Amino acid sequence: MDFAPSARAAELTEAVRAFIETEIDPIEAAYHREVAAADNPWQPLPVIAELQSKARAQGLWNLFLPAEHGDAYADRFGTVGGKGLTNTDYAPIAELTGRSFLAPHVFNCNAPDTGNMEVLLRYGNEDQQREWLEPLLEAKIRSAFCMTEPGAASSDATNMQATAAVDGDEVVINGRKWWSTGVGHPDCKILIFMGLSDPEADRHSQHSMVLVPRDAPGVNVERMLTTMGIEDPPHGHGEVSFTDVRVPLSNVIAGPGRAFEIAQGRLGPGRVHHCMRLIGLAEAALELACQRSLDRTAFGKPLANLGGNRERIADARIAINQARLLVLHAAWLLDTQGPLGAYSAVSEIKVAVPNMAQQVIDMAIQLHGGGGLSEDFPLAAAWTNARALRLADGPDEVHRGVVARLELMKYGAKR
Structure with missing residues (x-):
């Protein structure tokens, strides 16, 4: 199996990284403060549309669109159509966007719109696509x-x-x-x-x-x-x-009657997207933890040298790298064997990655002390996101049941 991104995907990944670092990171904290202070926080701030316009102009738009559809839509709608990436190619891009709460929206790659667009793309008729998919691809509607x-x-x-x-x-x-x-x-x-x-x-x-x-x-x-x-x-x-x-x-x-079929087609790639974004979120939390452990001193020592924190940081690095490989394997299976071939792998990542992210973020919160619970750092919101994803798209128990059932069937157990 080969997890290396194509040359096209590698170029896009670096472009996304540069955009996030230069356009999104400098304004994100101020954005959240402004939303929190707004009389009507439900009205999107103009900066989102401005960033979307910049991203679209650079071709960093609808990158989630699967390979079999993205190119066709690019030909039909220009920059609206995305780049037609495989799941494996899109995975590192999703990881980068997961480091930021704004990035998925800026690149028009946010849930649930991505899943809904994929439903319309794979299963919608021409009229449904014209009326609803096209304006979603253009971010004219949500x-x-x-x-x-x-x-x-x-x-x-x-x-x-x-x-x-x-x-x-x-x-x-x-x-x-x-x-x-x-x-x-x-x-x-x-x-x-x-x-x-x-x-x-x-x-x-x-x-x-x-x-x-x-x-x-x-x-x-x-x-x-x-x-x-x-x-x-x-x-x-x-x-x-x-x-x-x-x-x-x-x-x-x-x-009528095809909802389960559609749901399975929708949820497989969507779970990969969720998990890769969570890996990005865990990476960002680990960065904050490392910085805090070196900058903060207690009892005459940096926090990194107290209370087993070096071991916790090492365990976090190991856990993130393990989870990333697990998700890339699931993405590769989706690309090469389809949803049925990736059935167990997708359930495996849906259990492993949110739990990993929750633990890494919790460690980062602990290193930040009371500040980690506050709005001064993005950690409390990050932890909530990871915790919620242990329920969204199926709870841990359901996915463990899928994995166990498929494993036991290898040894003759009935469905």
Whole structure:
């Protein structure tokens, strides 16, 4: 197996690194302070659009687009289309963007928009792509993904209670979703809703994904949720109710009953993206930890020379490097064997990487003392992000179950 990036990807990675260092890093801390002090933190600051314009002008735009689609869209839309990278090629770029809370948005590579764009790219028809994918690729609109429900154990999607019932040439949508990331953004215009459409079908053909305009009658954002006390504007995570929402049958993606198929196609690459960004976040935390351990003195010594901190720093370096190789292996399997060939590997990284990042960031917080818990450093928000990703896209327990099942099947265990 070869994890070396192509020449094209290596060039793009260095361009992304330079852009982050020269354009994003110098303004990020001030950006977060301004958002925190704003009367309306949900209104994006103009600097985001300015940075997006610069990134797009340099061709650093929609880099997440997969190899089989990116080039075609580049030909069709110019810089809107991305560069058509493999998962392995995109991985180091995702790692770099993970060091910054702003970078994914600046390069139009932020979740959940990337996953929603991939859904429309792989499964949407031409009309759906024209109406929703193209403006998402241009960052003219934002989107949200509505799957998890407050009233059901959403780690098992077959528990889903929200419905998307076909009624003639319409779909009638009812139910309540939460942790719908992105729904707080004022430019959020489209929701991808997953709901029960045929309870009599087989277990994995009962659900459909439907495009629901944010302003459709009956759609209501009941509240914005905090994550460990953090609101995360201007995107945020909302609880959304759907009451007799009617949309055309043509808004169903790929056809009724195909939601599980779409979800698996969406989540594989998305989990690689999440994990590589977390590795970047862990790298940034380790850098802060090392700087703090050398600059700060207690009991007459640098912190690095106290309390086993050198060993903790060494363990963090080892853990990050192990996790990176694990994710690159999963990306390579996706590229060479497809989702089924990478099934176990993707679940493995989804367990290993958030846990690793949480531990590394926690170590960095400890070295910063009380300051590590404050807004003076990005560590508390970073820890929250890593902790949340042990639940998002499936909790640790579900992914461990997948890995164990596939492992035991090698020895004759039944599914």
